Amino acid sequence: MNFSLILSNILNPPVLFFFLGMLAIFVKSDLEIPAPVPKLFSLYLLFAIGFKGGVELIKSGIDQSVVLTMLAAILMACIVPLYTFFILRVRLDTYNAAAIAATYGSISAVTFITAGSFLQQLDIPSHGYMVAALALMESPAIIVGLILVNLFTREEDSDREFSWPEVLQEAFLNSSVFLLVGSLLIGVLTGEHGWEVLKPFSQDLFYGVLTFFLLDMGLVAARRIKDLEKTGVFLVSFAILIPIVNAGIGLAIAKLIGMSQGDALLFCVLCASASYIAVPAAMRLTVPEANPSLYVSTALAVTFPFNIIIGIPLYLYGINLLWR
Amino acid sequence: MNFSLILSNILNPPVLFFFLGMLAIFVKSDLEIPAPVPKLFSLYLLFAIGFKGGVELIKSGIDQSVVLTMLAAILMACIVPLYTFFILRVRLDTYNAAAIAATYGSISAVTFITAGSFLQQLDIPSHGYMVAALALMESPAIIVGLILVNLFTREEDSDREFSWPEVLQEAFLNSSVFLLVGSLLIGVLTGEHGWEVLKPFSQDLFYGVLTFFLLDMGLVAARRIKDLEKTGVFLVSFAILIPIVNAGIGLAIAKLIGMSQGDALLFCVLCASASYIAVPAAMRLTVPEANPSLYVSTALAVTFPFNIIIGIPLYLYGINLLWR
Amino acid sequence: MNFSLILSNILNPPVLFFFLGMLAIFVKSDLEIPAPVPKLFSLYLLFAIGFKGGVELIKSGIDQSVVLTMLAAILMACIVPLYTFFILRVRLDTYNAAAIAATYGSISAVTFITAGSFLQQLDIPSHGYMVAALALMESPAIIVGLILVNLFTREEDSDREFSWPEVLQEAFLNSSVFLLVGSLLIGVLTGEHGWEVLKPFSQDLFYGVLTFFLLDMGLVAARRIKDLEKTGVFLVSFAILIPIVNAGIGLAIAKLIGMSQGDALLFCVLCASASYIAVPAAMRLTVPEANPSLYVSTALAVTFPFNIIIGIPLYLYGINLLWR
Amino acid sequence: MHPVKRIEIISDSIELGKIVESLEKAQVSSYTVIRNVGGKGIKGTMSNDLDMSRMENDYVLAICPPEQVKSVVESVRPILNRFGGICLISDAMEIRSMQCVASL
Amino acid sequence: MHPVKRIEIISDSIELGKIVESLEKAQVSSYTVIRNVGGKGIKGTMSNDLDMSRMENDYVLAICPPEQVKSVVESVRPILNRFGGICLISDAMEIRSMQCVASL
Amino acid sequence: MHPVKRIEIISDSIELGKIVESLEKAQVSSYTVIRNVGGKGIKGTMSNDLDMSRMENDYVLAICPPEQVKSVVESVRPILNRFGGICLISDAMEIRSMQCVASL
Numbered sequence A, B, C: 001m002n003f004s005l006i007l008s009n010i011l012n013p014p015v016l017f018f019f020l021g022m023l024a025i026f027v028k029s030d031l032e033i034p035a036p037v038p039k040l041f042s043l044y045l046l047f048a049i050g051f052k053g054g055v056e057l058i059k060s061g062i063d064q065s066v067v068l069t070m071l072a073a074i075l076m077a078c079i080v081p082l083y084t085f086f087i088l089r090v091r092l093d094t095y096n097a098a099a100i101a102a103t104y105g106s107i108s109a110v111t112f113i114t115a116g117s118f119l120q121q122l123d124i125p126s127h128g129y130m131v132a133a134l135a136l137m138e139s140p141a142i143i144v145g146l147i148l149v150n151l152f153t154r155e156e157d158s159d160r161e162f163s164w165p166e167v168l169q170e171a172f173l174n175s176s177v178f179l180l181v182g183s184l185l186i187g188v189l190t191g192e193h194g195w196e197v198l199k200p201f202s203q204d205l206f207y208g209v210l211t212f213f214l215l216d217m218g219l220v221a222a223r224r225i226k227d228l229e230k231t232g233v234f235l236v237s238f239a240i241l242i243p244i245v246n247a248g249i250g251l252a253i254a255k256l257i258g259m260s261q262g263d264a265l266l267f268c269v270l271c272a273s274a275s276y277i278a279v280p281a282a283m284r285l286t287v288p289e290a291n292p293s294l295y296v297s298t299a300l301a302v303t304f305p306f307n308i309i310i311g312i313p314l315y316l317y318g319i320n321l322l323w324r
Numbered sequence D, E, F: 001m002h003p004v005k006r007i008e009i010i011s012d013s014i015e016l017g018k019i020v021e022s023l024e025k026a027q028v029s030s031y032t033v034i035r036n037v038g039g040k041g042i043k044g045t046m047s048n049d050l051d052m053s054r055m056e057n058d059y060v061l062a063i064c065p066p067e068q069v070k071s072v073v074e075s076v077r078p079i080l081n082r083f084g085g086i087c088l089i090s091d092a093m094e095i096r097s098m099q100c101v102a103s104l
Ligand SMILES: Nc1ncnc2c1ncn2[C@@H]1O[C@H](COP(=O)(O)O)[C@@H](O)[C@H]1O
Pocket: D010, D011, D012, D038, D039, D040, D041, D042, D043, D044, D045, D046, D057, D083, D084, D085, D086, F030, F031, F032, F033, F061, F062, F063, F064
């Protein structure tokens, strides 16, 4: 049953340390992970999954299912911001609606990684090339978001001046995408041999770094929770319901193109997760009219914990039902 | 003989790197471990021993000897600040006496960890639940110290206003205690399974991180040595003699309740060590009248090196004599 | 053939990540390794090679070939700054010529380490005591450089006042030399036993840390490339040709005193590499008249990448020819 | 451009919470904090060497209209008196930035 | 000693590139940057908690002769108006240091 | 509140020891140091990219009574002349904090 899945997810060190981090804020402990450490850990995690993905990609080769998966990934990254924009527009102005839509169209690498370690724990296999899907899904939503802003604010606000080169720069060359894709390509280039020498660093430490990182994410998410008061009920419900809807669509597509169960879970998690790093930074720069605390807090304080704790086992439960 | 124990302790990489750190300051090398790294390493060490302790606790279960050990730990944490306060009162005012007493009533986790790695090297077993004793001994001394301040300064100084909730907060929810206890509980919850996946991170790196951390401790301790001039002969002798006395009392209690040799050493080290992290921070906040350089410098520049270099093998020598 | 060696060097994760770092700057990605991390990694690398070198030195013992190698190392560290000074004097003033000469007389530990991992990959053995040669070659060039400044500027500039104690301090007790030599001595003292316990930290992580560090070096080197415009063609050619010349001399000496192929490569790399850490810092303090962007940029943006990418396999190619 | 007051407070990190609280109490809700600042004062050197014990300093900069200074000083002074640290007030001109955040 | 103006700019890290550019455009080619500064402004708390998302602040200090201030302000103001942040101008005396770098 | 002078010194990290020494020589024994500050001056950009070579800057802030300024300037100037860096002096008011540390 679903609850046993949730339980076995929660009784994982990374998820428990996430709770511990949240608890630290609630009881006002002064625990903190000092400033550049979370950044270092996130660079490490991107490097490690990128590199591993590349090595596995070159081992498995590129066949039809890889191509289909990539197309599905790009498709979802483009349509999610579109339809969420119109939902958000009901209550919010164009700027904020577009920024939040872009946030939910993009992905959260840590949610993906946590789902990966959940699969590993349950011995459900998944393909290395899913990391390529992750990489492909980071950027398109940024572009879609900006097109929406341009379309719907053209007349009223004529002095908006962002240069498309700068936008493309932000979308495709921000540090997350760059390091992930770079590591993936290096994994492809060095293959099995490079893997052998880097394994103690990039594989053995992985789980521990993830655990520590989620401890910090717990601190960060809990600190953002008080922002939710200003955010309102509409956005909070949005931040829980839309991931489920997106995961549902992802699930249908995954079934349609015949993904394995493991890959399907990762794909659903990509669809369901929201970016709280790359997209917010891009939005600050290109849509400064939007309120960062809206798009950051919903993604970080609601959607991220929801996915980590309930979403992942829930989506797997759905997959188990459908794939049987 | 004792000297061979001291030698085998000193010829350990962690202790040698501690010396190297001190040497760097004495010869004015510009070696330094940049700012958040020592903090990160101390978080790591607390996480690692807490988690391991929790896993071992759930494996061994809680029996009478565990309960006796915990009671002994709390007892020592309460009486050490009491009697040291009156010794210190001979020469110091109430504020400083209470702050130093609290410092010596609490513990130093790194001294404990170094003792643990010393035991491991000599293949002397010890129980994982000693980490729980460590956790229990951090906070009580803070409370005792503040009660002493309140008792002995009530009339003269009526505008002292610290709130007990804030004090309890500082004592029981400071980052060291919180992370240690939290990791221990997560270790208990995830047990053997969690241990398996986190082992490469939390076990294999442990010794190396400890070594690097002690290099930094050497730098820190040596920088504090010049403060000792102002501290005076009384406090310096106190900082060497009291650990021996406390270890002696600890040893007697350990024998009484039938601890194993390994556990007895760890217990002695807990009694003998002085806090230079949690307690000083709590004292700064609650007894700002006390001079931090007194309680920090004695604990850090005298007691810590003494325990690391001479104390640990000395206490083991005593245990070897008594347990034979 | 040479090209296959270059290729097998380039298709190494560390070298590829170096390229990735450079690329990040060229395409203006915002990738960066936050501030104290590179410092931590360089401390780690010095610690790890020093410690390993010490352990291997005590295993192999000190025989005639060790002594010859050390003498050769000191010799090269003294003559390289001498003759390069006179070459540089053709175009530059005394201060800059001496500072750059000192830079090229000293060594780059990371170049050495990269060469070591290249050897390991090709299964070519080398001796641990080469680390001692590395340590011996860091400082002499600083002294030689300052003697040159003193000799050639005495009359014109009478208010130069640097104290020799301060200079010797900088030369022999700067953090790089201190940590390297300290770790080496601790390796000698603890031998096989210390190695056993520290291996997961100092050996297994080594390659990964090197890879990450080279990613940062790529960022750093590429950022310096724009400085080369001001530097001029003379210095850029110097920065490529002199390493080859120095490696050639090193190769001849290595052949003369009968080093193994692996040791010969490491020795050539030491001769060919230029310091961008210890010497620049010492020069800033003792020859502030020299322009740091000249000596740092040539060493970092030209010589370092040249050695890492082309130099190492080129020198090995030469050795393969001569040793056959 | 209009005249403002720069309020600078340097104190132990452990006081930061109280200081920020007292700023907010004095209606100063915008400020900048530089953490882990080294220094030496009456209590001796607070270099990074005790970083782990949270015994370094923090630097707080708050810009406010001249008329607010008095209430800030009254609010911050007791904390500094009790725990140490230093508070400076100086003059500056601010470039009024009129930010167009849609939702604010 | 001669009078100079201290220009202080506190803003989101993502703006740093634009701000430095605008300083250079106004012929101010010497400046100091303190990165990863925490703070709270109209946009809410920017503590280190989003460090990884580059959403902290940077502090820029540029010292320049009084006559340059106007062009700096004109150059920086549009950026602050668009992206937020604060710019202060105050007076100071500089100790003229005449550095003898041989090659400059 | 009483008037004081803010002395700000920005210089290469390698000079920090000498600068602090010269402050102490001029009887200024309280100061604040912000380390690893980036910047650009005559010698070019000193961003964090050479952190490991200790070639970043440090920022020193010392508050002292007006009458001490002259001796500080005389003490610090030769160092800046030789190694580069910048020294600023400005006015401020200090909130006198009377700390009650029992043992001082
Ligand atoms: N005169 C001063 N100038 C600059 N910073 C100061 C001064 N006095 C105190 N500080 C800073 O405030 C911190 C606490 O000061 P104190 O409470 O006097 O120990 C010191 O560590 C310094 O960083």
